[in-house]
Amino acid sequence: MRFETKVVRAGYQVDPVTGAIVPPVHQVATFAQEEPGVHKGYPYGRTANPTRSLLEKAIAELEGGQYGLAFASGLAAEDAILHLLQPGDHVLCCDDVYGGTYRLFEQVRRRYGLGFSYFDTTTTKIELQSNTKLIWLESPTNPLLKIADIEAIARQKGDALLVVDNTFATPYLQRPLELGADIIVHSSTKYLSGHGDVIGGLVVTSNAAVYEKLKFFQNAIGAVPGPMDCWLVLRGLKTLALRMRTHSENAQAIAEFLSTHPKVARVYYPGLPSHPGHALAKKQMNGLYGGMLSFELNGDVKRFARATKLFTLAENLGTVDSLTTHPATMTHAAIPPEERARRGIQDNLVRLSVGIEHAQDLIEDLRQALEYA
Ligand SMILES: Cc1ncc(COP(=O)(O)O)c(C=O)c1O
Structure with a gap:
C-alpha cells in the first residue's frame, strides 16, 4: 500500500463495537481490574492509554518499525533515549x-x-570511541539544513545505536529505519500534528530490547502525552502526505526566489541543486525536500521579522501557517555564541517554516519584508 493511502488510516480501522470511523478520545486516568493484576492491558493511564496506543501503532506503521512510543514532547522522547545509557558512556x-x-x-x-x-x-566517515553507545543524527538539520548520509553512518555504527531525529523530513519524505537506523525520534509538535496545537514526541524502533527499556522509562519517568494530544496528532497524520507535498513545493519556490534576491547572502535548502547535500537528499528522501529553509540576510533581522505579515515570528515549525525564527536569539540561543559561530549559525541567519498558503502570496510577503529590512 502506498504511503498516501496508509497514512489516512494509520493505527485505526473502523471501531468494531460502535462503527465509529474516528477513534474516541479515551479521556481517562485509570481502568477497572477484574482481579488484582487482571486487566485489558491498561493498568493505569500513565502506563498505557488506548488513544495513545493508537498513535504509537500509527507512527510505527508509517516509519516501517515494529514499536512506537509517545511522549509529552520531543525533548521528553530524546531524554528517554538517553536513559538507555550509563554514566561514562559517550x-x-x-x-x-x-x-x-x-x-x-x-x-x-x-x-x-x-x-x-x-x-x-556531512562526513561519510565517523570515528567511534570505545565507549560510544549512541550516534545521534538529524537530517535535514535544524537550522542549517545539512544532509547526513544515514546509510553511510549506519554502516560504521558497530555496537552503537544509531538515532535519527526525523522531525524535519517526516516518514513521508524519509524512512531512516530502512537506511539502517535503530531508533527514530520525532517532535510530533511539528509536521506530524501539523496545526500548531499540540506538544508531543514519538520514538520508533524495531529493536525489541530497546523498546522494552524505553517502555519501562516511559512509565517509570512518566513524561507521557495526554489522550487529547495523542488524538490531535492522529488527526493531523491523516493529511501528512498532502501537507508535506505543499510545504515542500512552496519551500522550493521560495528558496529559488531568495537565491536571486540581492538582500539574501546565502540560502540553505536541500532542494536547490547548488546545495552541497542535494544529490544525497535526492537519493535519501522521496524527491521532496521539506518545508524548512534558512537564509543569511543582508539587512536588519529585526526589521525583517517586524515586516512579514504571513510569516509569524515564533519558536515552532511544521505548521500549516508560515513561521519565521531567528535561531541565534530563539531556537538556538542555548548554544554559546562562539560555538554557534563555529557551527556556522550566524547572527544574520533567518529560518523559515514554510506553510501551505499560496506560494505567490508568501513570496510577495517576503519581497516586501526584504525591502524593509
Ligand atoms: C529537530 C527537532 N527535534 C526535537 C525538537 C524538540 O521537540 P519539542 O519542542 O516537541 O520538545 C525540536 C523542537 O523544535 C526540533 O526542531
Whole structure:
C-alpha cells in the first residue's frame, strides 16, 4: 500500500463495537481490574492509554518499525533515549542539531556522567570511541539544513545505536529505519500534528530490547502525552502526505526566489541543486525536500521579522501557517555564541517554516519584508 493511502488510516480501522470511523478520545486516568493484576492491558493511564496506543501503532506503521512510543514532547522522547545509557558512556552527535537537543546533552545529561562530542554532519566517515553507545543524527538539520548520509553512518555504527531525529523530513519524505537506523525520534509538535496545537514526541524502533527499556522509562519517568494530544496528532497524520507535498513545493519556490534576491547572502535548502547535500537528499528522501529553509540576510533581522505579515515570528515549525525564527536569539540561543559561530549559525541567519498558503502570496510577503529590512 502506498504511503498516501496508509497514512489516512494509520493505527485505526473502523471501531468494531460502535462503527465509529474516528477513534474516541479515551479521556481517562485509570481502568477497572477484574482481579488484582487482571486487566485489558491498561493498568493505569500513565502506563498505557488506548488513544495513545493508537498513535504509537500509527507512527510505527508509517516509519516501517515494529514499536512506537509517545511522549509529552520531543525533548521528553530524546531524554528517554538517553536513559538507555550509563554514566561514562559517550554520544557521538552531528554538529547541527536543534538548540534544545544541544542543551539537553550539554546542560543536563553531561552532569549525569554522559560524554558528548560532535562531528561534521556531512562526513561519510565517523570515528567511534570505545565507549560510544549512541550516534545521534538529524537530517535535514535544524537550522542549517545539512544532509547526513544515514546509510553511510549506519554502516560504521558497530555496537552503537544509531538515532535519527526525523522531525524535519517526516516518514513521508524519509524512512531512516530502512537506511539502517535503530531508533527514530520525532517532535510530533511539528509536521506530524501539523496545526500548531499540540506538544508531543514519538520514538520508533524495531529493536525489541530497546523498546522494552524505553517502555519501562516511559512509565517509570512518566513524561507521557495526554489522550487529547495523542488524538490531535492522529488527526493531523491523516493529511501528512498532502501537507508535506505543499510545504515542500512552496519551500522550493521560495528558496529559488531568495537565491536571486540581492538582500539574501546565502540560502540553505536541500532542494536547490547548488546545495552541497542535494544529490544525497535526492537519493535519501522521496524527491521532496521539506518545508524548512534558512537564509543569511543582508539587512536588519529585526526589521525583517517586524515586516512579514504571513510569516509569524515564533519558536515552532511544521505548521500549516508560515513561521519565521531567528535561531541565534530563539531556537538556538542555548548554544554559546562562539560555538554557534563555529557551527556556522550566524547572527544574520533567518529560518523559515514554510506553510501551505499560496506560494505567490508568501513570496510577495517576503519581497516586501526584504525591502524593509
Ligand atoms: C529537530 C527537532 N527535534 C526535537 C525538537 C524538540 O521537540 P519539542 O519542542 O516537541 O520538545 C525540536 C523542537 O523544535 C526540533 O526542531
